[in-house]
Amino acid sequence: MQINKLTVSGFRNYREQTLEFDSVCNVIHGENAQGKTNLLEAMVYLSCGKSPRTRSDRELISFDRQQATLRGEIFSRGREFVTEITLQAGRRRKMTVNGVTAKNSAELSDVMHTVFFCPEDLFLIREGAAARRRFMDVSLCQLRPRYAEALAEYHRLYEHKTRILRDSEENPGLLRMLPDFNERMCQVGAVLIHCRARYCRSLQSFAGTAHADCSGGREELSLRYETVKTVTDPFGSMEHITQELRDHQESHYPAEISSRLCLSGPHKDDFLVEINGLNARQFCSQGQVRTAALSLKLADREIHRGAVGEYPVMLLDDVLSELDPRRQEYVLNRISGGQVFITCCENDRLDRLQSGKLFHIQNGEVME
Ligand code: ATP
Numbered sequence: 001m002q003i004n005k006l007t008v009s010g011f012r013n014y015r016e017q018t019l020e021f022d023s024v025c026n027v028i029h030g031e032n033a034q035g036k037t038n039l040l041e042a043m044v045y046l047s048c049g050k051s052p053r054t055r056s057d058r059e060l061i062s063f064d065r066q067q068a069t070l071r072g073e074i075f076s077r078g079r080e081f082v083t084e085i086t087l088q089a090g091r092r093r094k095m096t097v098n099g100v101t102a103k104n105s106a107e108l109s110d111v112m113h114t115v116f117f118c119p120e121d122l123f124l125i126r127e128g129a130a131a132r133r134r135f136m137d138v139s140l141c142q143l144r145p146r147y148a149e150a151l152a153e154y155h156r157l158y159e160h161k162t163r164i165l166r167d168s169e170e171n172p173g174l175l176r177m178l179p180d181f182n183e184r185m186c187q188v189g190a191v192l193i194h195c196r197a198r199y200c201r202s203l204q205s206f207a208g209t210a211h212a213d214c215s216g217g218r219e220e221l222s223l224r225y226e227t228v229k230t231v232t233d234p235f236g237s238m239e240h241i242t243q244e245l246r247d248h249q250e251s252h253y254p255a256e257i258s259s260r261l262c263l264s265g266p267h268k269d270d271f272l273v274e275i276n277g278l279n280a281r282q283f284c285s286q287g288q289v290r291t292a293a294l295s296l297k298l299a300d301r302e303i304h305r306g307a308v309g310e311y312p313v314m315l316l317d318d319v320l321s322e323l324d325p326r327r328q329e330y331v332l333n334r335i336s337g338g339q340v341f342i343t344c345c346e347n348d349r350l351d352r353l354q355s356g357k358l359f360h361i362q363n364g365e366v367m368e
């Protein structure tokens with residue numbers, strides 16, 4: 001899986017730019033605030049219709065424009081694809097694959113997968129549950145179209161239910177709608193739990209190996225998926241999980257009404273990371289936490305490869321400079337096999353990698 005050519009226009013600080021990439025390694029360097037991350041962001045967007053940095057498409061359009069376009073020539077599953085996206089201020093975005101309208105982001109992910117790794121990810125383990133949930137969601141949305149649909153529906157239901165609970169003090173009649181929302185949230189929530197449990201199991205297996213390798217066999221990494229308390233077996237049947245979610249929902253009904261908050265459901269899911277049996281979030285050193293985060297990202301890449309049969313495009317934004325030489329070496333050895341993009345500030349850092357193509361970025365202009 002690789003992106004051979006990228007054209008961006010009116011995207012962030014890029015006016016018009018076309019780039020042709022190396023099939024293996026591309027190093028993008030330049031000073032701060034020149035547009036390195038913006039370029040990777042464009043590739044992530046082409047692969048899943050979402051930015052890793054913002055939920056607002058308006059932010060992606062250049063300040064002085066009303067429209068941004070992205071066009072990628074992609075080679076995947078032995079075929080050529082052209083994915084095009086037009087973002088328009090105040091209007092619905094347009095997305096096409098080989099000239100045919102793509103109904104949703106899942107159709108973009110059918111063409112290309114990306115794994116994006118940035119310095120903030122190095123703190124994934126120390127952060128709150130939301131960051132780890134996002135990690136699972138971003139990956140699963142690309143892997144399983146059904147998951148992406150379920151997640152979008154769950155978010156809509158959640159927001160609606162939150163409004164019902166909030167406004168029910170002034171308008172108690174609203175509460176009549178609640179049972180229907182609760183039932184649907186249990187059904188859709190079961191889909192999320194079913195997929196997340198399997199994803200965490202795969203993550204555990206690949207990340208465990210990566211972490212052991214990277215730590216010279218001294219450390220053992222383990223992961224445990226944590227979801228709604230009443231769910232006894234997240235690998236059980238969907239009907240069973242749905243019933244267990246209903247039970248939890250029912251027991252939390254009074255608390256939801258009195259707090260006017262949505263308390264029951266997988267929107268609080270997390271996965272616990274342990275290193276040598278200790279909760280990594282609380283007890284592990286900076287270096288251990290970085291190694292674990294790195295292992296999770298590399299594991300994610302392997303999961304995509306297993307699902308699609310090809311390595312996803314790996315986008316490393318400024319991470320190498322954050323790693324010590326041993327871990328740098330480890331990443332660079334591990335990522336051989338698929339197309340990789342690496343951004344960095346200085347061009348002399350990555351002399352080992354100069355086999356691919358080098359791009360210098362200055363103020364939204366690229367020089368090869
Ligand atoms: P660093 O090395 O600091 O990470 P970078 O090269 O990765 O820098 P980017 O984040 O890619 O930098 O680009 C940042 C620049 O893009 C900023 O100067 C910012 O003002 C500009 N920018 C962001 N959004 C827009 C937009 N919608 N329109 C125009 N310019 C924008």
Ligand code: MG
Pocket residue numbers: 036037038317318
């Ligand atoms: Mg950057």
